[in-house]
Amino acid sequence: MADKKTRKGKRDSVIVLCAHSDDQVFGVGGTLAKYAKEGKRIIIIVFSYGEKSHPWLKRKITVKMRVQESHDASEIIGAEKTIFYGVEEGKFKDMIISRMIDQKLRNIFSKYRPSRIFTHSSDDPLPDHRELNQFVLEFCNIIDYKGDVLSFDVWNPFKLGERNLPRIVVDISDTFKLKISALKCFRSQWMSMASLLWSVYYRAIKNGFANHCRYAEVFYKIR
Numbered sequence: 001m002a003d004k005k006t007r008k009g010k011r012d013s014v015i016v017l018c019a020h021s022d023d024q025v026f027g028v029g030g031t032l033a034k035y036a037k038e039g040k041r042i043i044i045i046v047f048s049y050g051e052k053s054h055p056w057l058k059r060k061i062t063v064k065m066r067v068q069e070s071h072d073a074s075e076i077i078g079a080e081k082t083i084f085y086g087v088e089e090g091k092f093k094d095m096i097i098s099r100m101i102d103q104k105l106r107n108i109f110s111k112y113r114p115s116r117i118f119t120h121s122s123d124d125p126l127p128d129h130r131e132l133n134q135f136v137l138e139f140c141n142i143i144d145y146k147g148d149v150l151s152f153d154v155w156n157p158f159k160l161g162e163r164n165l166p167r168i169v170v171d172i173s174d175t176f177k178l179k180i181s182a183l184k185c186f187r188s189q190w191m192s193m194a195s196l197l198w199s200v201y202y203r204a205i206k207n208g209f210a211n212h213c214r215y216a217e218v219f220y221k222i223r
């Protein structure tokens with residue numbers, strides 16, 4: 001991979017807060033790759049290891065595998081840092097509090113001063129995704145975050161609560177291939193990945209068509 005410049009200073013930063021190790025690629029992968037090419041610093045925070053995906057494997061093996069896959073995907077996308085909080089799936093609310101994740105996040109926000117952050121949609125069908133959305137919005141209120149908070153969908157056929165909010169369209173025609181390559185890093189997820197890949201193409205083409213470009217990702221400004 002091309003080596004990334006880690007020049008510190010006034011580079012614009014973008015932070016993604018997601019529940020599982022592949023959500024950021026499904027939801028924001030093309031946009032992140034585009035931003036990275038523009039010189040923005042991309043920080044990805046994954047709240048769980050997604051270890052429940054392979055209950056037949058020992059936890060340690062699954063965690064190691066999923067962390068490695070995410071790092072590989074981040075390298076393709078050009079993300080500078082990928083951080084895991086190890087929250088257990090299905091226990092987001094309690095573990096976010098017990099692990100004092102708000103304090104960790106405060107440190108990250110004051111270090112990187114992101115101009116824009118991405119997280120799950122409140123319309124998402126998965127409870128872990130919705131709980132993270134709620135936590136992120138509360139956190140932003142508490143720290144009085146001034147940047148944009150944008151929501152993404154991983155797979156959500158029904159957009160209800162957020163559909164009237166401002167939409168942000170990002171033309172990802174130049175980075176869509178990187179998104180697909182990054183998705184292919186999640187080898188351990190391949191069975192579910194393969195079945196979801198068509199939806200990645202379908203949505204990118206549909207969003208692109210509606211916005212006069214080849215492929216696009218669409219987000220909602222939730223704050």
Ligand SMILES: [Zn+2]
Pocket residue numbers: 019020023126129154
């Ligand atoms: Zn997820």
